Amino acid sequence: MKKALLVALALVVAALALAACGGSDSSSDTNAETQSQSGGTAESGGESTGGGEAEGGTAGSASAVDIEAADGSDLAYKQKSAEASAGKVTVNFTNPQPIPHDVAIEDSEGADVGKTELIAEDSGSVEVDLKPGTYTFFCTVPGHREAGMEGALTVK
Ligand SMILES: [Cu+2]
Structure with missing residues (x-):
């Protein structure tokens, strides 16, 4: 009892x-x-002075973004856009295709922020440090970005 x-x-x-x-x-x-x-x-008590939440340490802590290449052989990601919290962000990329792809991230001025390995029928990840803003993720294989392998990454 x-x-x-x-x-x-x-x-x-x-x-x-x-x-x-x-x-x-x-x-x-x-x-x-x-x-x-x-x-x-x-x-x-009811007084909400913002307690509880901060316990885990750094605010806006780690987050992850999952990006996947299309099934079949389309030069495309399944995600057209993604969101992340500012700070350390793990970008997880899965490529089911036999065609090698990667995920690179650049900021709004076109500067490289980081990228995953070039992989085929595999998955990989990269950790990047992001400030709030708008980024673009894309595949660095020549022609792929132009064919549509890109999307917007919004960091808040
Ligand atoms: Cu590609």
């Missing part, structure tokens, strides 16, 4: 914690991470 009560209490606390951090951040990934730690803070 007592155990059941504890489980019920834990559920309530978890629900409160979820509600507490739902407001300010749109990234569901980070919510899932903080959820397990912030059980205590949810009960400490």
Whole structure:
């Protein structure tokens, strides 16, 4: 009996914690991470001085962007656009095609920020440091970008 009560209490606390951090951040990934730690803070009253959320350290922490080349042999990515949080961003690229592709990122002035390896029937990733702004991701294989292998990356 007592155990059941504890489980019920834990559920309530978890629900409160979820509600507490739902407001300010749109990234569901980070919510899932903080959820397990912030059980205590949810009960400490209605005053929202911005507690709980900062616990994990650096604000706007790591995020990831997933980009995939089209199935078949189209010179295209499945994503035409992507979004990331400013800071360290891991770009995960999957290329199911036998044709080699990569994902390079350049800023709004055309400066290279980073790129993945050139891969075929494989996946790879690269970590880049991004400030808020608009970037372009594209394939560096000659002709591919022109054929449509590019998209917009918005960093907030
Ligand atoms: Cu390509």
